[in-house]
Amino acid sequence: MKVNITGVQIDKYSFEEVVKIIVDYAIIGSSPKYVVTPNAQHILTLQEDIKFQEIYNNAFLVVPDGVSLLWAAQFLQKPLKGRVNGTxxxxxxxxxxxxxxxxxxxxxxxxxxSEKAAEVFQARYPNLKVVGTYCPSYGFESNAAELALINAKIIDAAPHILFVGLGAPKQEKWIHANYQQLNVPISVGIGVSFELVSGMVQRAPLWMQKHGLEWLFRLIVEPKRLWQRYIVGNPLFMWLVLKQKLGLSKF
Structure with missing residues (x-):
């Protein structure tokens, strides 16, 4: 079951269902697959980026990271089961x-x-097997030697789940270009999650998370980096959803 939000097909699963689907596949993993976690920024990028659309169309799961997608689905009278926050x-x-x-x-x-996030989780879950962490050099996507090194590290480590925190759409494009060669059962793009878990970037208080205000907290903490995404991007996203609701678009 999927919900169409401005032409993007979002899987209608609860958080618990998504976790079970991913874990079950990571155990069986007959062929490599990947998961994307859209928010309003992804939706806007998908309106014009043909390659990004292809990546989404071939994803194993498309799960709603942004609370704006839950609001949009509710407004379109096609509610989702809940948010699947990347972190x-x-x-x-x-x-x-x-x-x-x-x-x-x-x-x-x-x-x-990534190293600090691994330390945090290994302290919390002592049996966790982190078989590798790596921070690519700046501009790695144009460096053949660095790309080969990344792939070699992951192939040698042979993880069941690969978490990729490179920011969108870079992380999704890198995953799509490499996931078949890497042969990791499940790859997941998770944005800034390493920084949030490690404490490099402060996460919103729990009450703001529960009330869908995490975006506002992030805007306050990192205004220079995020103002365009939220101040400009959110109204554009709302306009696309309204057009869909009124039947003024081809979605």
């Missing part, structure tokens, strides 16, 4: 991986973020 998904999958003996690899983030 929460990262933590829960690591928790379950520890209990199931699954291996994980952390790629991306700011220098030191």
């Amino acid at each position: 929460d998904l990262f933590e829960k999958l690591c928790e379950v991986a520890a209990s199931k003996g699954l291996k994980v690899f952390l790629l991306g983030g700011r220098p030191g973020a």
Whole structure:
């Protein structure tokens, strides 16, 4: 079951269902697959980026990271089952991986973020098998030697789940270009989650998370980096949803 939000097909699963689907596949994993976690920014990028659309069309799961997608689905009278926040998904999958003996690899983030996130989770879940962390050099996507090194590290580590924190749409494009060669059962793009878990970037208080205000907190904490995404992007997203509601678009 999927919900169409401005032409993007979002899977209608609860957080718990998504975790189970990913873990079950990571254990069986007959062929490599990947998961995307859209928010309003993704939706806007998808309106014009043909390659990004292709990546979404071939994803194993498309799960709603942004609370704006829940609001949009409700407004369109096609409600989703709940938010699948990327950072929460990262933590829960690591928790379950520890209990199931699954291996994980952390790629991306700011220098030191993936290593610190791994330390945090290994302290929390002592049985967690983190088989590798790596922070690519700036501009790695244009560096053949760095790309080959990244792939070699992941292939040698042979994780069941690969977490990629490179920001959108870079992380999704990198995953799509490499996931078949890497042969990791499940790859998941999780944005800034390494920084949030490691404490490099402060996460919103729980009450703001529960009330869908995490975006506002992030805007306050990092205004220079995020003002365009939220101040400009959110109204544009709302306009697309309104057009869909009124039948003024082809979605």
